[in-house]
Amino acid sequence: MDPIDRREFLRIGTAGLLATAAAPAGAAQTPPAIQRRAVLGKTGLRVPDIGFGSSRLDGDEALVQHALARGITYFDTAESYTDGASETTLGRALRGRRDEVIVATKTSCGAATTRQQLMQALEGSLRRLQTDRVEIYFNHAVNDRARLRNDEWSEFAARARKDGKIRFTGMSGHGGRLVECLDHALDDQLVDVVLVAYNFGQDPAFHERFTRSFDFVAMQPDLPRVLRKARAQGVGVVAMKTLRGAKLNDMRPFEAGGATFAQAALRWVLASALADALIVTMSSTDAIDEYLGASGWTRSARADSALLARYESRNGNSQCRYGCSGCAGACPAGAPIADLLRARMYAEDYGDAKLARAALAGAGSRATACLTCSDAQCLNACPHGLPIAELALRAARLA
Ligand code: SF4
Ligand code: SF4
Numbered sequence: 001m002d003p004i005d006r007r008e009f010l011r012i013g014t015a016g017l018l019a020t021a022a023a024p025a026g027a028a029q030t031p032p033a034i035q036r037r038a039v040l041g042k043t044g045l046r047v048p049d050i051g052f053g054s055s056r057l058d059g060d061e062a063l064v065q066h067a068l069a070r071g072i073t074y075f076d077t078a079e080s081y082t083d084g085a086s087e088t089t090l091g092r093a094l095r096g097r098r099d100e101v102i103v104a105t106k107t108s109c110g111a112a113t114t115r116q117q118l119m120q121a122l123e124g125s126l127r128r129l130q131t132d133r134v135e136i137y138f139n140h141a142v143n144d145r146a147r148l149r150n151d152e153w154s155e156f157a158a159r160a161r162k163d164g165k166i167r168f169t170g171m172s173g174h175g176g177r178l179v180e181c182l183d184h185a186l187d188d189q190l191v192d193v194v195l196v197a198y199n200f201g202q203d204p205a206f207h208e209r210f211t212r213s214f215d216f217v218a219m220q221p222d223l224p225r226v227l228r229k230a231r232a233q234g235v236g237v238v239a240m241k242t243l244r245g246a247k248l249n250d251m252r253p254f255e256a257g258g259a260t261f262a263q264a265a266l267r268w269v270l271a272s273a274l275a276d277a278l279i280v281t282m283s284s285t286d287a288i289d290e291y292l293g294a295s296g297w298t299r300s301a302r303a304d305s306a307l308l309a310r311y312e313s314r315n316g317n318s319q320c321r322y323g324c325s326g327c328a329g330a331c332p333a334g335a336p337i338a339d340l341l342r343a344r345m346y347a348e349d350y351g352d353a354k355l356a357r358a359a360l361a362g363a364g365s366r367a368t369a370c371l372t373c374s375d376a377q378c379l380n381a382c383p384h385g386l387p388i389a390e391l392a393l394r395a396a397r398l399a
Pocket of ligand 2 (some may be wrong): 330331333334335369370376388389393
């Protein structure tokens, strides 16, 4: 076997390396591909362990086709992603392949949204996706139980199912009230699938073992409980926000243990056994091939934890914790602090100003409150030591 340089090893991952090692001399390298599929609870939907997150997809049909060629057959989108271009791109790219894939999309059902509005939203998504149905329709970014108490969603969903426009429904969430919203949705049997922010930084055990010195508080210690409850009920669980910020490039110098940071983070989720599958935003063919190095893993490698802990120590002071509401009420002007800090992450870490602006779209003038703030009462409001005023101001400048 010809020597494989480190960069190539990182790109193809261990599974690819094993395939390469087994290949006869001179044979073409096996490209990385999905190694495992899982069934999403009682839905019976069979999905790859790593799915295509398309929050940044905007016209690149070849990227979708690259993912398809690698065995990725689960595509997650939303009406709001890239102002609808994500759905439009998927619709074009999946023409002729629709029956081979599972498509999930989302709309936001508020406490007062009507069934007619929901049906209009679904029909808009179906038009952009060039399809007559989606397999999963999520209530997007649910952060308030009042949104789950709106019976219009159930009425709409029953009608849409009867018409064959959706097969299953669910909720997605990453806000401060994620656990109580999940409990509510599960107790009232409102969901077939949940899409939940879940990554190594939300694992109480990870915090206890590796990050005690700089961040003692584990976020949402109840999250594992509620995910176990979902799985016990046969509700499919898909993890998102799996890279904990996706600030990838500054980890390259430390990736000496056989995996990239991204592969270690994805392996952690897959090894947790709390999610059936995960999605990760895919924005380049190289990134797809790198992520596929984690497919098939059901346990973390020995060196992964050290790499993840290093990421946490380097980025913990700018990374707002998913599912945290520790600073709620700290801003007298009502600035949406967690949304602002998430927008900062999108703009600065993902390099995606458009996504950042979309994250602030619903906040109105509160999104720019920091621009004229004179007393920064949010100072010291974050129990994790995040400099809220400074980070929020950077986001407010984008709004
Ligand atoms: S700024 Fe700190 S307290 Fe506020 S949501 Fe983020 S992590 Fe939690
Ligand atoms: S800087 Fe001022 S406006 Fe911005 S979050 Fe802090 S207190 Fe609110």
